Amino acid sequence: GAVVSQHPSWVICKSGTSVKIECRSLDFQATTMFWYRQFPKQSLMLMATSNEGSKATYEQGVEKDKFLINHASLTLSTLTVTSAHPEDSSFYICSALAGGSEQYFGPGTRLTVT
């Protein structure tokens, strides 16, 4: 089946620094990838839709200048959390659309901002 990887799997950073998270589709090309955030004991919240070669579409309430998304190739999308604060600590999950309407999910990245 289609495999999606994320790197890093966990990261700890200091407040004010920036962190980049990579999402890769390993054995298929994905023109569309999604970035989600999952708070403890809550469901996934869609942050943005990433389209290869064009600007990402952000959901209402998500700051595009804080969460920078770049989908530079058909197999890679990156999410950069800029000037991170403790409230940005969360579990970030990406998914990639493989044909049809099926999304394949990465294993997630645990971000802790101290």
Added chain:
Amino acid sequence: AQSVSQHNHHVILSEAASLELGCNYSYGGTVNLFWYVQYPGQHLQLLLKYFSGDPLVKGIKGFEAEFIKSKFSFNLRKPSVQWSDTAEYFCAVSRDSNYQLIWGAGTKLIIKP
């Protein structure tokens, strides 16, 4: 606004018990329906999906779900659960031609051996 609700946040069952997890959505148009599972320490995996056709959908690992349009429901079932079914289960909905998923809050299922 479109929403998905899962009735139970936590379910505890013994092995061999039957399982039914409820999922209801609020959207009057055509929808695609999904159940995902997240085993401890693993990423989300698709259990089954409904796009059209037979409203009774069979998925992996003996799971099935029934789409009842009149009730806006897509309940997940398994006749006899196993300890290895311990996981968190998420119902999700996307509007036809829109790939964005709206998620339920999830149900944590614990199977006692």
